[in-house]
Amino acid sequence: MEVGPRVEAMHSEPISATVPHEVQGSDVVVRTGGLTKRYGSVVALDSLDVSLGGGVTGLVGANGAGKSTLIKILLGLLEPTSGRARVLGHDPTTEGEAIRRAVGYMPEHDCLPPDVSASDFIVHLAQMSGLPRTAARERTADVLRHVGLAEERYRPMGGYSTGMKQRAKLAQALVHDPRLVMLDEPTNGLDPAARDDMLALVRRIGHDFGIAVLVTSHLLGELERVSDHVVVLDGGRLLRASATTDFMVDTGTLLIEVIGDTHPTARMAEALRAAGLDSIPRGQLLAIEPPPGVGDRVYDVIRDAACDAEVGLVRIQADHHRIEDVFNLDTPSLAAVEGELSHDA
Amino acid sequence: MTPESRSGVIHDLGYRPYAGIRQAEGRIALALFVTGLRNAFGLGRSGKSKLLPFILLGLNLLPALILVAVMVFTNLDELPIGYAAYAGQTQMLLSVFAAAQAPILFSRDLRHGSIVLYLARPLRSATYALMRWCSLTVALLIFLVTPIVVLLLGALLSEADVVDQLTEAGWAVLAAVLLAGMLASVTGVISAWSTRRGFGVVASIAVLLFGYGMIAAVQAIAYDEASDRVGEYAGLLAPYSLYRGIAAGVLDSSIDAITPPSGAPMQALYVAVALLVVLGGIGLLVWRYRRAAAR
Incomplete structure (x- = not known):
C-alpha cells in the first residue's frame, strides 16, 4: 500500500501517450500495451497503454467507453484483436486460468x-475458485461479515434489496482472497447512504485488506473520493491516467457567489467588467480568472465591485479541478486543464 | 504514517488473508459435478424444489416394487417385464424428470447471469458445460438404474438363474447409460437455448414424448405395410426409438420395438446415431457456454 510515495511521484512525472503513468517495479498489477479490441467496424478499445498499481484505481468513462471490454480481456474471457496485456504477471490470452484464480x-x-x-x-463459488469445502465455509462467513450481510445471508437472495445484492456480489468477488478485484459499477442503483457504504468498503478493500482494486464508474465524483489513481477512457482510448490528486489541483480560478434583489449575479458581472475583470457565469456562481500579477488585490477589486453593484458578497472560493472536468474540455473555464493535458502529452 | 505501520493496523481490522490449499481444475470440476447432481434432485435448494424429483423418483420405482412383491408372493421364477423394457414403460415419468430438471442445470445460470461468476473463475467454459452434462446424465442414470436394481434383487430372491439375470440387467444398464446420455444432451441443448424455464420444460417434453409418438406411428404404419426398412430409418430420429431399437436389436433385450434394426449395418447405424446425439449435444453445449463467456 505505498500509495503516498507513488502519488508523490506522479506529480513530477510527465504523462506520455505511449507510457502513461508508469507504475514502478513489483507493484504493477495490470499492464497493457497497444491493447485493441474491434467488433467488426466498432472499436471498443483503441491501442490502450496503461499500467495499474496497488491501492484503488478508478476506471472512468461514459457507457461504451470500453471499461467492461477491458475487464473481460484482462480476465481472459475475450481475445484482444491486437496488443498485449499482463495481469499479475500472466498473459490473459494464454494463462487465463491462473489469472482467474488470483x-x-x-x-x-x-x-x-x-x-x-x-x-x-x-460457499459454492468459493469452491469454484478452488477452496476446499471447509475453507470455503470459513471464508464465506468472513467476507459476508466484512461486507456487512448479517442474518439475511441465510435468506434466498431473491428477496434482497439492491444494496444487499451488491454486497453479496462483492462478497463473492472477495471470497477466495484475490490479489486483485475488478468491480464493475459497484454503486449502480444504490441510494446515497448505501452508495457511501459501498465506497467506504471499496476503499477499505484497497487499503486495509491489501487487495488491489480496479473500480469502474460513470459517476466521476465517486471515484474522486475513493481512488488513488484514475484512468479515464473515452471511446476506447486513454484520455488520461494519473493520481487522483492531480485532477484536483487548484486551477487559479475564483468562484464568486452574491445575493441581492433582481439579478444580482448579472449586476455583479457588469460591475466586475467595469473594474476590468471578465467573468463567466457558472450556475449561480461567477467564475473569474485573475489576470497574472494582480495577486491578492483581486479580492479588493471583487469587494469593491460588489459594493458598486449593491449586492451582498456570500463567498469567494478557489476553484479545484474535478475529474468531470477532463470530460468538459470545451468549457472555457477549463482551458487550464486542456493546457495541462497537452503539456503532459 | 508509513506503509509499515499501516499494514500493522490491517490485521487489527480483522481481514484474514487465505493461505490454504487452492485445488486444481479437476477437483473444482468434481465439486461442480456433485453440486449439480444434488441440485438435480432439489438437494441444496429450497424445500419445494425437492418435491417434484422425489415424487417422480417414487412413482418410477413403485411398479418395480409391486412387480417384485407379486413375484415373491406368487412364486414366479421369471420377471414379468424385461430390465430394459421397464424404462420404455415409464418413459413418461423419465421425460418429465429430464425436462423439469435440465433447466435447473442449463438455464438457471444463463437466466440469472450467474454464468459470469463461473466464467470469471478458473474452470473453462467447456469444462463447465461438460460437468453440467455429467450431472444431468448421472441424475437420469440414477432414475433409470434404481428400478433395474430392485427388479434384479426381486429376481434373485425368486431363485431365477443368477448369471442370466446379471447378464440381462448388465445389458439394460448399458442401454440406460446411452439413453441417459441422449436425454441429457437433448434436454440440455433445449434448456441452454430457451432460458425461459417454462418454455424449456414444454419444449423438452414435446420433443421427447410427441417426437417418439410420431416416430412410433410411422413405424407402426411401416410395419403394417411390410416395409420395415422405412420404420427402421424413422427410428433413428427420436431418442426413445433409438433406445428401443438398440435394446431390442443390438442387445437382444426383451423390449417391444415396432421395427427393430435388422442386419449389422443398420444396428451399427443405430449405435452411431445414438452416440452422435450424445456427443453432438455436448458439442453444442460447449459452444453455447463458450459464446456466453465472450459476451
Missing part, C-alpha cells in the same frame, strides 16, 4: 440466483 470480479449486472441464500451460493 482475481475477483464483481459484474455490473444482476448475477444472483433468487432461490439460493447468499451463504450457500458464496
Whole structure:
C-alpha cells in the first residue's frame, strides 16, 4: 500500500501517450500495451497503454467507453484483436486460468440466483475458485461479515434489496482472497447512504485488506473520493491516467457567489467588467480568472465591485479541478486543464 | 504514517488473508459435478424444489416394487417385464424428470447471469458445460438404474438363474447409460437455448414424448405395410426409438420395438446415431457456454 510515495511521484512525472503513468517495479498489477479490441467496424478499445498499481484505481468513462471490454480481456474471457496485456504477471490470452484464480470480479449486472441464500451460493463459488469445502465455509462467513450481510445471508437472495445484492456480489468477488478485484459499477442503483457504504468498503478493500482494486464508474465524483489513481477512457482510448490528486489541483480560478434583489449575479458581472475583470457565469456562481500579477488585490477589486453593484458578497472560493472536468474540455473555464493535458502529452 | 505501520493496523481490522490449499481444475470440476447432481434432485435448494424429483423418483420405482412383491408372493421364477423394457414403460415419468430438471442445470445460470461468476473463475467454459452434462446424465442414470436394481434383487430372491439375470440387467444398464446420455444432451441443448424455464420444460417434453409418438406411428404404419426398412430409418430420429431399437436389436433385450434394426449395418447405424446425439449435444453445449463467456 505505498500509495503516498507513488502519488508523490506522479506529480513530477510527465504523462506520455505511449507510457502513461508508469507504475514502478513489483507493484504493477495490470499492464497493457497497444491493447485493441474491434467488433467488426466498432472499436471498443483503441491501442490502450496503461499500467495499474496497488491501492484503488478508478476506471472512468461514459457507457461504451470500453471499461467492461477491458475487464473481460484482462480476465481472459475475450481475445484482444491486437496488443498485449499482463495481469499479475500472466498473459490473459494464454494463462487465463491462473489469472482467474488470483482475481475477483464483481459484474455490473444482476448475477444472483433468487432461490439460493447468499451463504450457500458464496460457499459454492468459493469452491469454484478452488477452496476446499471447509475453507470455503470459513471464508464465506468472513467476507459476508466484512461486507456487512448479517442474518439475511441465510435468506434466498431473491428477496434482497439492491444494496444487499451488491454486497453479496462483492462478497463473492472477495471470497477466495484475490490479489486483485475488478468491480464493475459497484454503486449502480444504490441510494446515497448505501452508495457511501459501498465506497467506504471499496476503499477499505484497497487499503486495509491489501487487495488491489480496479473500480469502474460513470459517476466521476465517486471515484474522486475513493481512488488513488484514475484512468479515464473515452471511446476506447486513454484520455488520461494519473493520481487522483492531480485532477484536483487548484486551477487559479475564483468562484464568486452574491445575493441581492433582481439579478444580482448579472449586476455583479457588469460591475466586475467595469473594474476590468471578465467573468463567466457558472450556475449561480461567477467564475473569474485573475489576470497574472494582480495577486491578492483581486479580492479588493471583487469587494469593491460588489459594493458598486449593491449586492451582498456570500463567498469567494478557489476553484479545484474535478475529474468531470477532463470530460468538459470545451468549457472555457477549463482551458487550464486542456493546457495541462497537452503539456503532459 | 508509513506503509509499515499501516499494514500493522490491517490485521487489527480483522481481514484474514487465505493461505490454504487452492485445488486444481479437476477437483473444482468434481465439486461442480456433485453440486449439480444434488441440485438435480432439489438437494441444496429450497424445500419445494425437492418435491417434484422425489415424487417422480417414487412413482418410477413403485411398479418395480409391486412387480417384485407379486413375484415373491406368487412364486414366479421369471420377471414379468424385461430390465430394459421397464424404462420404455415409464418413459413418461423419465421425460418429465429430464425436462423439469435440465433447466435447473442449463438455464438457471444463463437466466440469472450467474454464468459470469463461473466464467470469471478458473474452470473453462467447456469444462463447465461438460460437468453440467455429467450431472444431468448421472441424475437420469440414477432414475433409470434404481428400478433395474430392485427388479434384479426381486429376481434373485425368486431363485431365477443368477448369471442370466446379471447378464440381462448388465445389458439394460448399458442401454440406460446411452439413453441417459441422449436425454441429457437433448434436454440440455433445449434448456441452454430457451432460458425461459417454462418454455424449456414444454419444449423438452414435446420433443421427447410427441417426437417418439410420431416416430412410433410411422413405424407402426411401416410395419403394417411390410416395409420395415422405412420404420427402421424413422427410428433413428427420436431418442426413445433409438433406445428401443438398440435394446431390442443390438442387445437382444426383451423390449417391444415396432421395427427393430435388422442386419449389422443398420444396428451399427443405430449405435452411431445414438452416440452422435450424445456427443453432438455436448458439442453444442460447449459452444453455447463458450459464446456466453465472450459476451
